């Protein structure tokens with residue numbers, strides 16, 4: 031593993047690291063914020079999964095999460111959103127291929143060799159983090175924005191017992207019924223829609239729910255509301271009696287100005303679920 035940068039940040043360290051990934055069969059870059067408490071022993075992990083067009087960097091520099099993570103003593107991981115590089119398949123559309131991995135393991139050509147973001151986030155990266163940094167994999171929580179909100183909710187419901195709590199900012203809530211989803215799930219997973227269900231948080235909420243608290247924030251002026259479909263997720267949460275909250279935030283759009291405005295609430299929510307506060 032190679033250190034690309036390390037910067038002191040709110041008493042802890044914001045690092046960026048690169049490593050050869052077996053899951054994605056290419057080099058992968060991720061950000062990791064370690065709070066000051068990591069100097070004393072292993073700290074819990076908050077995963078932040080980013081949205082379409084993002085790398086590890088967007089949330090790291092714009093979500094304003096480090097101050098809150100330092101206050102609560104949590105590490106924050108910022109994985110990339112897809113495999114990358116000259117040898118990795120891409121598409122000219124911004125919402126397919128590099129920058130748009132959708133947190134699935136592709137089974138279809140030409141994507142299958144590299145696009146295994148589910149395995150990368152669920153299996154490979156946690157082991158790498160535990161081996162190299164003072165983090166406690168027994169205490170994990172997860173959040174994300176847009177495509178990353180979709181990833182956070184589907185990983186949380188798909189890996190029962192892994193995460194103490196799950197949250198999302200403007201998640202792609204029902205991808206199998208959206209143009210942000212149908213094209214990508216068909217490309218990565220093939221035409222059989224029954225296979226897509228494990229990657230649709232509304233369907234997972236209807237069929238199994240999450241064994242822990244869930245927090246979803248959505249801006250009422252989000253320019254992508256028709257693609258995100260928050261209302262069906264909110265309905266599914268109510269129908270399941272899912273512990274948690276769905277909050278419609280008046281006047282907010284889809285940007286990181288929205289994400290950063292509510293980041294403090296999300297970190298405090300995860301800290302409570304972990305018993306840190």
Ligand SMILES: N[C@@H](CCC(=O)N[C@@H](CS)C(=O)NCC(=O)O)C(=O)O
Pocket residue numbers: 080081082083084088092124175176177284285286
């Ligand atoms: N470029 C796309 C939208 C992409 C987009 O809004 N991406 C969000 C996540 S879905 C994002 O975080 N963009 C990067 C950023 O704001 O830093 C479009 O114009 O339709």
